[in-house]
Amino acid sequence: MKRIYLLPIMMLALFEIIAVTLWLTMDNLFYLFNFSYIGGSIALGIFLFLRKHRYARRVTQLLVGLYMLLYLGLICNENMQIEGFWYYLFTGVFEAATIHYAVAKIFGPLLFGRGWCGYACWTAMVLDFLPYKKPAQPRKKLGWIRYITFAVSLFFVAALFLTHVGNLEKIMFWSFLIGNLLYYAVGIGLAFLFKDNRAFCKYICPITVFLKPMSYFSLLRVRCDTSKCISCGKCIQVCPMNVDVMNPSRKRKNGTECILCFECAKSCPKNAL
Numbered sequence: 001m002k003r004i005y006l007l008p009i010m011m012l013a014l015f016e017i018i019a020v021t022l023w024l025t026m027d028n029l030f031y032l033f034n035f036s037y038i039g040g041s042i043a044l045g046i047f048l049f050l051r052k053h054r055y056a057r058r059v060t061q062l063l064v065g066l067y068m069l070l071y072l073g074l075i076c077n078e079n080m081q082i083e084g085f086w087y088y089l090f091t092g093v094f095e096a097a098t099i100h101y102a103v104a105k106i107f108g109p110l111l112f113g114r115g116w117c118g119y120a121c122w123t124a125m126v127l128d129f130l131p132y133k134k135p136a137q138p139r140k141k142l143g144w145i146r147y148i149t150f151a152v153s154l155f156f157v158a159a160l161f162l163t164h165v166g167n168l169e170k171i172m173f174w175s176f177l178i179g180n181l182l183y184y185a186v187g188i189g190l191a192f193l194f195k196d197n198r199a200f201c202k203y204i205c206p207i208t209v210f211l212k213p214m215s216y217f218s219l220l221r222v223r224c225d226t227s228k229c230i231s232c233g234k235c236i237q238v239c240p241m242n243v244d245v246m247n248p249s250r251k252r253k254n255g256t257e258c259i260l261c262f263e264c265a266k267s268c269p270k271n272a273l
């Protein structure tokens with residue numbers, strides 16, 4: 001079978017295994033639909049990428065991001081933001097948000113790194129439409145802010161439980177709405193301020209507290225074949241996350257920031273990546 005079909009089919013099969021396992025173990029047909037849809041969207045993106053379609057990544061990002069934001073978030077009232085994860089974790093419910101975090105953001109990155117950030121996140125789905133695809137300024141030393149937003153999200157949900165406020169489901173829905181609007185406002189503002197679409201991802205996003213350490217060990221990663229590299233630096237110029245991609249080591253600068261967008265590989269004149 002041609003490689004162009006093999007990889008998307010393998011990805012679809014992986015998601016189908018997750019879909020069927022969760023459907024049968026949780027006795028809930030939703031999981032079959034949910035993971036089949038996400039797997040199908042990712043498989044389509046890989047297929048388009050292998051066909052060198054310019055917008056392959058964006059297609060998957062919109063299919064998955066809009067589904068999660070509009071259908072799961074707004075229609076099904078499922079808070080998939082980090083506070084939704086804490087909420088379901090505290091209530092001991094292993095359902096959509098906790099499963100989503102386990103698959104996409106905690107254990108999944110051991111396999112596919114920060115693929116979530118490149119192909120599925122609904123915050124980045126909007127930020128990637130902004131004009132600063134290549135960072136116009138050097139990276140700032142503001143990464144510490146992510147630990148504050150992470151702690152705030154945890155304390156917010158802990159306080160709700162400790163103070164025994166009622167109607168938690170409704171509060172979580174409104175926090176999903178307000179949280180998303182805030183993320184978009186801050187993300188768009190920072191993108192224009194720093195001339196960098198992904199400034200929010202680099203400095204503010206609390207989910208990176210999970211994503212960065214797990215993606216360090218990722219099986220899937222962009223490696224540089226130093227025997228082919230001519231050190232032209234084109235890959236570093238186009239990288240939206242300032243990864244020192246010419247260095248093949250896991251310890252390379254900003255290595256855990258890679259979102260697997262493959263812009264570096266597309267721009268490499270020597271096919272070294």
Ligand code: SF4
Pocket residue numbers: 116117118121122123124200201202205206207208
């Ligand atoms: S860093 Fe956060 S906002 Fe950016 S793509 Fe990843 S999860 Fe989304």
Ligand code: SF4
Pocket residue numbers: 222238239240241242243245257258259260261262263264265
């Ligand atoms: S350009 Fe390359 S190194 Fe940079 S984020 Fe995309 S895949 Fe990773």
Ligand code: SF4
Pocket residue numbers: 224228229230231232233234235236246267268269270271272273
């Ligand atoms: S674009 Fe390719 S050849 Fe140029 S520095 Fe990067 S890996 Fe090396």
